[in-house]
Amino acid sequence: MEIVLKRVYSSVSPDDGCRVLVDRLWPRGISKESAELHAWAKAAAPSTGLRKRWHADADNFDIYAAEYRAELAVDPASSALNELADLARHRERITLLFGAKDLEQNHAIVLREALLERLSSVSGAKY
Numbered sequence: 001m002e003i004v005l006k007r008v009y010s011s012v013s014p015d016d017g018c019r020v021l022v023d024r025l026w027p028r029g030i031s032k033e034s035a036e037l038h039a040w041a042k043a044a045a046p047s048t049g050l051r052k053r054w055h056a057d058a059d060n061f062d063i064y065a066a067e068y069r070a071e072l073a074v075d076p077a078s079s080a081l082n083e084l085a086d087l088a089r090h091r092e093r094i095t096l097l098f099g100a101k102d103l104e105q106n107h108a109i110v111l112r113e114a115l116l117e118r119l120s121s122v123s124g125a126k127y
Contacts, residue, residue, distance in 0.1 A: 001089065001092060003093075003112055003116065004016075006096070006098075007101075009030070016093070016095040017091055018038045018094045020037065022108055037097070043077055044081055050071060068111075089119070096112055
């Protein structure tokens with residue numbers, strides 16, 4: 001099983017495997033048909049308040065990441081993370097799709113790390 005990240009605006013590829021949108025808001029200019037999603041994990045995305053704080057002060061990624069991890073530890077985000085873990089366990093590859101322009105500092109990176117940790121803690125396996 002492999003978990004990869006990709007901008008939702010990038011071309012769809014057969015190599016994507018199971019495509020899951022992990023943004024709370026639907027991406028502008030993308031139709032539901034062209035996105036070719038298997039799932040939309042809205043509840044796994046940062047809360048509206050956290051997203052707005054991040055956009056207002058994008059210089060503090062470490063603080064944002066810590067706050068997002070705290071959100072992922074409690075419901076409803078924790079349950080959504082469990083659902084993603086269940087999906088990932090049954091797929092060869094899962095692609096987490098996000099709309100952010102910054103490929104190095106975005107919520108999908110934090111979510112992927114949390115998902116890998118959740119998978120490892122439940123199964124004891126390393127991914």
